[in-house]
Amino acid sequence: MSTKCIDIGFVEEKSNWLLHPRFFPSKVGGKPAWLDLKNIPNPTELFCKKCNDPLxxxxxxxxxxxxxxxxxxxxxxxxxxxxxxxxxxxxxxxFLVLRCQLPRKNEYYSFEPYEENENENFPMDKWAKLCNLCGLKAPSHCSKCKKIFYCSRKHQIMDWQKGHKDICNDTQKVNEYSSNCFVVTEAGKSILFKEWELLVDEEDEEEAGNIDPNQEMEKLNKMMEEKKAGTMSNISESELEQYAGTLPEDKVFSKFTKRIARHPDQVLRYDRGGIPLWITGNTENSLINIPNCQYCNSERQFEFQIMPQLLNFLNVGIEFNSIDWGVLAIYTCKASCDAGPVYKEEFLIKQDLTK
Ligand SMILES: [Zn+2]
Ligand SMILES: [Zn+2]
Ligand SMILES: [Zn+2]
Ligand SMILES: [Zn+2]
Structure with missing residues (x-):
């Protein structure tokens, strides 16, 4: 058995400006903090393969x-x-997974890290126009002020109704928005997920080995009572007990709950080259073929997984409630190659908790 330390991630409230691209954040929700600021994918590349809506x-x-x-x-x-x-x-x-990378010396960011100065002059709009609402690449703009950009007509109308119509004539306010296209607007809040910093740290191994299985189920139940969303809270407690009662049949689920009980609020597990912590043994993941990188043909390796607990922090409205996953396991090109487009598509497996 491996004793290798892995990293786990938690969400924490953070001011929007501290999650700006120049600080290279790990984050949840809000607008994407693009890394390469010029070669941002077109909105058409970010459409859902099922319904064709923008992701x-x-x-x-x-x-x-x-x-x-x-x-x-x-x-x-x-x-x-x-x-x-x-x-x-x-x-x-x-879903869509994209990978982007840059050398230390590049045309967008300074060689040395930026100081945490809110008023740093960092004009992102000189590289690409981004949607005032969602932060995706924006091919169209407000025909009145010509300074605020949109990915789609849908987002333009939403933004107009929820605030832009009141400031469109106000040159100073329009300039503020156009020079800092990373800010989440009121209209943006209605379609984007709640924004958090994603803090990643070593998993504390202290408790490993002396965990009481009853206690850990109790902790997990408590966690599910407190939080209303997420794969595991969609299952009633009796169902879960029944599920847990099937142990040791689903040893994978048992291992999963035992491992996460140490840090029930974790939303990410990072273990590049490692093995995902699957949520159930009921799907035969060993049979899933991970395709090689489509750009350089190298093998892909597991890099990290998003946990179902993240669903508890997205703060989404009623219409979101049935967005769900057990674990999202992300696989990336082992060579982390430079071939292909600047934003390269990678692979993920979604495993749900099914009986
Ligand atoms: Zn869709
Ligand atoms: Zn948009
Ligand atoms: Zn306008
Ligand atoms: Zn590759």
Whole structure:
């Protein structure tokens, strides 16, 4: 058995400006903090394969390859379709994973880290126009002020109704928005997930080995009572007990609950080259073929997984409630290659808790 330390991630409230691209954040919700600021994918590349709606930014993980100059900065982005009807058991058509990387010396960011100064002059709009609402690439603009940009007519109308019509004539306010296109607007709040910083730290191994299984089920139940969303709270307690009662049949689920009980609020597990912590043994993941990188043909390896607990922090409205997953396991090109587009598509497996 491996005793290797893995990293786990938690969400924490953070001011929007501290999650700006120049700080290379790992984050959840809000607008994507793009890494390469010029070669941002077109909105058409970010459409849901099921319903064709634009995808919504879910989270990003800043994960450089320390020993590679080309990956001095490296971020993995996750997008999801907001329509819960696109969410299907163990299928990933409503997701998109993108990888982007930059050398330390690049045209966008300084060689040395930025100081935490809110008023730093960092004009992102000189590289690409981004949607005032969702932060995706924006091919169209407000025809009146010509300074606020949109990915789609839908978002333009929403923004007009929820605030832009009141400031369109106010040159100063329009300039503020156009020079800082990373701010989440009122209209943006209605379609984006709640914004959080994603803090990643070593998993504390202290308690490993002396966990009382009853106690850990209790902790997990408590966690599920407190939080209203997420895969595991969609299952009633009696169902869960029944499920737990099937142990040791589903040893994988038992291992899963035991491992996460140490840190019930974890939303991410990062273990590059490792093995995902699956939520159930009822799907035969060993049979799933992980395709090689479509750009360089290298093997892909497991990099990190998003946990169902993240659903508890997205703060989504009623229409989101049935967006769901057990674990999202992200696989990326082992070579983290530079071939292909600047934002490269990677692979994910969604495993749901099914009997
Ligand atoms: Zn969809
Ligand atoms: Zn938009
Ligand atoms: Zn306008
Ligand atoms: Zn590759």
């Amino acid at each position: 919504t930014f879910l989270c990003q993980v800043y994960a450089p390859y320390e020993d590679s100059n080309n990956c001095f900065h490296r971020t993995i982005f996750l997008f999801i379709c907001r329509n819960s009807s696109c969410c299907q058991t163990n299928l990933t058509d409503n």
